[in-house]
Amino acid sequence: MKNRTRTSILAAAITGLLAGLVFADAPRTAGTISKVTVYRGQALVTRAISIDLPPGTSELIVENLPARIIPESLYAQTVGDVKVLSVRYREQAVKEDTREEVKQIDAQIEDLKNKQYHAKSEQENINDLRNKFRDLWKLSVDAANVDLNRSVMQSEQIESFTQYLEEKSIEWHEKTLELGDLQASLQKELELLQRKRQELAGSSSRAEREAVLFLSSQSKSDPASRQPKKAIIELSYLVDGASWVPQYNLRADPDKSNALIEYHAVVNQTSGEDWNGIALSLSTAEPTMVAAAPILEPMLVSLSASAPAQQAGQQALLGAEQARQYLMSRKANVKKGVAANVELNELAIQNQAFVFSVGRKEVEEFQRQIAEVSRIEGISVTYDLPGKLTLPSRSDQQLVSIATITAKAEFVLLATPLLTDYVYLQADLLNDSDTILLPGQATMFRNGEFVGKGQLPQVTIGEKFTAGFGIDSQVRVAHELEDKKSRIQGGNRIDTYYYRIALSSYKNTPVKLKLLDRLPYTDDTSVKVELEKADPELSKDAEYLRTARKKGILRWDLQLAPNSVGEKATVVRYSFIMEYDKNMQIQPHRSGQ
16 A cells, blocks of 8 residues: 555656656747737737647747736637636846847947947057157157258158158048047947837846746547647737827818718837737727626715815816716726725715715716716727738837728808808718717818818717818808997887898809808896897708707808809898896806806
8 A cells, every 4th residue: 555655656746747847848939919909008919829739738938928018917718629727927037138129239239339449449549650750750840950961861851751741640630530420420320229229128127028828738539649739829918008099081072972081090009019910900998807896885974064075176077077087087997896996986985975965957967078978988999900900019100091981971161250251161971881980180181182170079870970171262251230229218228230241152153051140148037139130031950940049049051153242242131139227238258157
């Protein structure tokens, strides 16, 4: 029995030793970056690894992970009979950076330093020779100052020797200037290479970043087989230093009643590794590696003689920026899971305390702001871009194309003479594609010519949106007050205003134009504002009548005849009255002030 026990222990020890030897000799690979999903601030990188694994348990080391990796995000997946038992991350300090691009820069730096050394040595040698020839210069001068009969040198010799010394002096001077320019140039090149190397290295301390995978490979059909088995493994991890924002080109073609929407993404990629020939996706989702839900804790309340100090500033929660900050803080803590349980519960308590301390109107306004921010920034969209793309890790922005959409467009000119004398071309466009358009900057073109910059709102599938396409200089608008009459009736003052708006078109074809003006409006029952007359009549658009008209906005939907200038110009006239206490004055201000 003792012999059997000893044999078992010995066998286990040998097995462990063999396993240790195998693991010590574990295969190493960098794999190939096959796909990347870029989020807002991070990216999920996937490396594809194809390798032959021995049966049983084995170890695989995936090397050259980037400096900006988030270690806790590492995970691996595989298919078939191969299983991933565990994945761990490790860093190992190295004496030198083994990347090929860093080696090349190191070699260039070394070559420049050698050239600097040679130039400096040559300069020192010239200086030394010049010092030695000073004595010869003295000999030449002394010989010229004494009687030639007693001189050690004849006049021809003196002249020849002096000429030789002058030529050497000029030669050394020119050489000195040349070596000075060379050393300055070499120093500039050296500083540039050292900056490049610092950017590549990221820091003075260097480390190899690796993922260690423990794998189990066993054929279900032949468990006793000892043949190596092909394994296809995907190693994924999150990196910092990656983000993207939407950017658009809108190319209007009024003659064809459409506009071409070129949807691009500006990508920033400074993760520390190049993405070559990858399948690229862009997403607005929030990457999270947390599986457990946060825990809702009880909220204790008590009575207080006065409101807590924090409630004094609760009104600040009504703004859109405060709503955005609240949502961002909640999202950031949700990504931490249970680890941020205290923070999440604290945010929830603050939100409920706000509801307890203010009226219904304030709560509804804050909820409206939350809903608006969530609608714009909370939508989760992922774009899978076609083909294979390459995005090197570098500091400048890189542009990739998401989609090209031909949208139906209804073009109309817009005149707002109270704000500007210019008339603008705008279009109502229909997004009838299968692509959601996110908010972003847009560059506008009309008939192939640049007209300006704009901003595109969020546009869902099947939704209409309005875009501006610059000033149309062939249409003019003039706004004037024709008359103002005032009278006193009882204790009230009644003012009547008469306005005239003239629209001139230099175009050869009829054009549609939307004209906007306004009356004062008020919720104060002591002030009466009434449109007296409008010629032509106001727009019959149902949405306009339901919304803007109630706020005093006047709108006319017009069609301007060709070459309608001077006496042929389209003229709009309207008048309105304001009645109020004769002892009071009208004080205008913007809505919401």
